Amino acid sequence: MKNITIIGTGYVGLVTGVGLSEFGNKVICVDINNDKILKLNAGEVPIYEPGLEEIIQRNVQNNRLFFSSDISSSIKKSEVIIIAVGTPKSDTGDADMQYIYSVVKTIEENLNGYKVICTKSTVPIGTGKNITKILKNNFKEDFDFNYVSNPEFLREGSAVKDFLWPDRIIIGTGSLIAYDIMCDVYRSLYINKNPISHTSVETAEMIKYASNSFLALKISYINEIANLCELVDADIHDVASAMGKDGRISDKFLHPGPGFGGSCFPKDLESLLAISNGYGVKMNTLTAAIKANREQKKHMCNKLEKLIAGGIKDKEIAILGLAFKANTDDIRESSSIDMINFILSKGGNIRAYDPIANHSMAKIFPDISYFQDVYEAVNKADALIVMTEWNEFRALDLKKIRNIMDGKFILDTRNIMNMKELSSLGFVYDNVGRFKI
């Protein structure tokens, strides 16, 4: 078991820190955002992630998990340094690497004996080589440090489970010493089952982009099939479920919806595209997946406009769900943002409700109305849109909603409402790719 510093205490850094301490390591999570660290030290969890608070408490109590703003001394005390800062999209589509290289500089300034320098952030292929080159200016590889690429595959909303029971751990390194150390970091995982693959640094970096891009591609594909289903009187749920029974296809990531969002798929597709362009390689599938996703978001807006008799202007429209998916407070690249912008541009009024993400969306749209209760949001609304597949929205009292809404229009972009019930209550509804009842 190792002494580890995780640099960057965001969605990935925090879950990684907590997970590795749960595996028995001694972990310090550090961040330049002092507020975050203060909150964590006061027992507050800065993000919404089911199950996270409980294991934070357990590992803090067991003296295996610490939070600090003192990045230098944390690095000095640790044998493994894991970089988990953000790599957002830059204006060119490439990953913005300023946070990564700022951390590398900090590591350089504090390297005081052999350490494994490991990147968990999603970084362009070749980053590991660059970091190694920078560190080699002042330090000796194998003696002072070794580099590892250890990409992360957790999903927001199920991050704790994904981290503690992963399908695979990729350890990309040219060093057997570093590989053994990383195996030790993950030791509790492979006592029963060994999910570890040892690859080169570049292969590990590519595995991450290739995986995210493939999943995004699958979603864009099923969204386009769903759109066609509507025109040919086919039902996407029956189509996707039958397709998924073929083991070569699998039923995962075949749910049609309002277009994928989140902090990763959109930026990682663009980043892989920028990388391939840099090598003069055309990746037509990626270009198509990105375009299809943009159009899916627009398609949802057009559906709404078609659905509401008399147009959107001056209508009260309840938006249920702001997060980019259920079980998270993250709204980065959420399709709800496109929908809100569209409704505002058409002169409609928004009544927004999300069980967790109201506060996040209020940072982007401070002037729309937010509600703490779903029925307050739909009260006197002319139309209702479901944008996120929160469980709460699967079990709505539709009879009550019919009585309190002024209008009768419902757009269910997640296909979670019971069509039979909607019809029998006299709603005029639309969804994605379903055979309407």
Ligand code: NAD
């Ligand atoms: P995030 O924005 O939630 O967190 C990044 C954290 O890094 C912030 O708290 C920020 O204050 C901190 N930070 C920035 N510069 C720093 C510095 N110099 N020193 C210390 N801390 C610093 O980002 P995230 O969603 O956790 O993503 C991190 C990386 O992991 C990205 O590359 C992302 O693509 C990848 N990833 C994310 C997910 C996910 O579900 N969010 C899953 C797999 C991989």
Ligand code: UGA
């Ligand atoms: C995704 C990947 O699933 C993770 O493996 C990866 O680690 C992560 O990106 C990352 O690199 O950050 P995440 O973005 O948290 O995880 O969430 P997903 O469950 O993948 O959903 C992404 C988007 O696709 C959401 O908007 C979701 O609603 C949408 N989606 C997902 C669909 O529209 N249909 C589906 O069938 C699945």
